[in-house]
Amino acid sequence: DTGVSQNPRHKITKRGQNVTFRCDPISEHNRLYWYRQTLGQGPEFLTYFQNEAQLEKSRLLSDRFSAERPKGSFSTLEIQRTEQGDSAMYLCASSPPGWGLVRETQYFGPGTRLLVL
Amino acid sequence: KDQVFQPSTVASSEGAVVEIFCNHSVSNAYNFFWYLHFPGCAPRLLVKGSKPSQQGRYNMTYERFSSSLLILQVREADAAVYYCASCPVRAAGNKLTFGGGTRVLVKP
Numbered sequence: 001d002t003g004v005s006q007n008p009r010h011k012i013t014k015r016g017q018n019v020t021f022r023c024d025p026i027s028e029h030n031r032l033y034w035y036r037q038t039l040g041q042g043p044e045f046l047t048y049f050q051n052e053a054q055l056e057k058s059r060l061l062s063d064r065f066s067a068e069r070p071k072g073s074f075s076t077l078e079i080q081r082t083e084q085g086d087s088a089m090y091l092c093a094s095s096p097p098g099w100g101l102v103r104e105t106q107y108f109g110p111g112t113r114l115l116v117l
Numbered sequence: 118k119d120q121v122f123q124p125s126t127v128a129s130s131e132g133a134v135v136e137i138f139c140n141h142s143v144s145n146a147y148n149f150f151w152y153l154h155f156p157g158c159a160p161r162l163l164v165k166g167s168k169p170s171q172q173g174r175y176n177m178t179y180e181r182f183s184s185s186l187l188i189l190q191v192r193e194a195d196a197a198v199y200y201c202a203s204c205p206v207r208a209a210g211n212k213l214t215f216g217g218g219t220r221v222l223v224k225p
Contacts, residue, residue, distance in 0.1 A: 003159065004159065031211075033212065033213075035213075040217070040218075041217055041218075042121070042200055042202075042215030042216050042217050042218050043160075043200075043213070043215050044215070045212040045213065045214070048212060056212065058212075091160070093213075095211070100206075101148055101165065101166060101167070103211060104148055104150075104165075104204055104211040105150070105162065105165055106150075106162075106211075106213060107159075107162065108152070108159045108160040108161075109159050110157065110158055110159040111159070
């Protein structure tokens, strides 16, 4: 399977603990996106990488959140001192190089579901 | 604020055509993206673009600020959540703005 993969698929943690999620994009996709989805809502943009550079961050991304893409391939999203409000599905997507509709088209992974107790 | 609007639920009978309407207020956005989402799976792209298009049983209509997804000959297995999304044309990254999702219910 050459789609976007995410690990772990589920994570249960206690409030105050740190968690880290990983995303492996489709090979040769240079853009990588993180979204958060809460119950009954659509995904909301968190941050975006072009190669290894983090080019945009949403206001939803508090200073407890940090994302990296050190070699321009996989990415990690870390949440420090988790809070119950962080409970959500965290989705990763990637898009290929190109212009217009090609680079706007994002392919999603299955997500990591986080539950903070 | 950039927003995308779609109904929360659409119900239909097997074999019928299901239509899900979507409109947006996303500045400088021209393309629509329709995704299908089954619980526990990755959202799957169905159709996309800035003109009417068809992919198998999925048709997309297009107006500048609105689009409809039509599912032809709907089946019970099509019961899922469908998301409409749009994104502005920018030199930087193209973040998608999603609607809240439409749950499609199919009666046998």
